[in-house]
Amino acid sequence: MELRKGLEDVAVKETAITYIDGELGRLYYRGYSIFDLAEFSNFEETAYLIWYGKLPNEKELEELRIKLSTNRELPDSIINYIKEVKKDANPMDVLRTAISMLGVEDTDNSDIMEKSIKITSKIPTIISYFYRSRKNLEIIHPDETLSHSENFFYMLNGKKPSEIESKSMDVSLILHMDHEMNASTFACLVVASTLSDIYSSVIAGIAALKGPLHGGANAEALKQFIEIGDKKNVEDYINKRLQSGQRLMGFGHRIYKTYDPRAKIMKEYVKEITKEKGIYNLYEIANAVDEIGIKELGNKGIFPNVDFYSGLMFYSLGFDPDMFPAVFASSRVVGWTAHVVEYLKNNRLIRPKAIYIGEIGRKYLPLEDRQ
Ligand SMILES: CC(=O)SCCNC(=O)CCNC(=O)[C@H](O)C(C)(C)COP(=O)(O)OP(=O)(O)OC[C@H]1O[C@@H](n2cnc3c(N)ncnc32)[C@H](O)[C@@H]1OP(=O)(O)O
Ligand SMILES: O=C([O-])CC(=O)C(=O)O
Secondary structure, three states, rough: OOHHHHHOOOOOOOOOOEEEEEEEEEEEEOOHHHHHHHHOOOHHHHHHHHHHHOOHHHHHHHHEEEEEHHOOOOHHHHHHHHHHHOOOOOHHHHHHHHHHHHHHHHOOOOOOHHOOOHHHHHHHHHHHHHHHHOOOOOOOOOOOOOOHHHHHHHHHHHOOOOOHHHHHHHHHHHHOOOOOHHHHHHHHHHHHOOOOHHHHHHHHHHHHHHOOOOOHHHHEEEEEEHHOHHHHHHHHHHHHHHHOOOOOOOOOOOOOOOOOOOHHHHHHHHHHHHHHHHHHHHHHHHHHHHHHHHHHHHHHHOOEHHHHHHHHHHHOOOOOHEEEEHHHHHHHHHHHHHHHHHHHEEEEEEOOOOOOOOOOOOOOOOHOOOO
């Protein structure tokens, strides 16, 4: 039996959701280029596309908009939990626990799609309530008149977003919404394939996304730019980092062997928003890391990935660095749940193999006879 470390190049399902061309750096949701969706679409419309397989007409879009905007509030038990949890808790742990509590509270008999929409509509509320309560600020209840992205920004910052903030938020969420069989989506499927419930699948996704090799890399990438401090230090920093065997965070990808198209799009928006926020120096450092990093690693097919610029984007939008993976999850939940629904149409228990390399037939010794 062949060992495929990291399951590289192993297909676990057929999908009509997302297609990636890792050589050319192209990404399509349901056949639509990520470049077009980022430019012309918004969170609600792209979520509809990913969940239902087509762009919605006006009525369909309005129906989804209403479901997403009227299900944002949390049960009191979860609000109390968020207010009482320790202020330095990891936001991914808080999110994971809050989704688990939602699962406990859930008594409705709606199908997985309806539950998925409700979970999606509540994640920004969980993140924003925790953000404000850890800073001893009053929580801001959701505003049904605002779009998903605008409301997220509003619940966090206490003011409605400007045009550039609103577009940047929408674009960021669109870019993170799905990415074929990444580690967190696979974790969701493993759980779903046992015919467990959708809350449990989403929790598995959050748990896998948290790690610094996956969704946690956005915070690590920003940390690098802050540590570098000035663009004249970039070359030295990269050399030291690579020579000491550390990875450049926000670089490299299992599928992309060229520039991640999402990073390309994110970079343009980050350039604009950092100017507006007075932190353009961080963009300049990031841009220098991008260029010098490619000189060092590009020949191995290692280029910036989505997490490289998204940390700087989320920072510009007001999020604390430890919250970036949770913001990522607020969008990826659409992809996770779409893949679960797709997989369950043709379910088979996911149960791979391990190649045993230990001993067999060892003699059991009573405790007192062991060395
Ligand atoms: C949303 C996302 O999840 S995007 C990914 C976010 N993660 C990061 O940015 C973390 C940094 N990047 C990485 O650790 C990796 O590129 C991963 C985990 C994303 C992909 O890893 P894999 O496809 O498994 O590649 P693997 O870990 O086997 O690395 C292959 C080689 O490239 C090197 N490499 C990979 N990424 C990097 C990097 N960021 N910096 C320096 N070297 C790297 C490895 O050291 C290894 O070198 P070697 O063959 O000389 O030992
Ligand atoms: O596809 C991957 O392995 C990681 C990634 O970029 C994502 O999940 O967005």
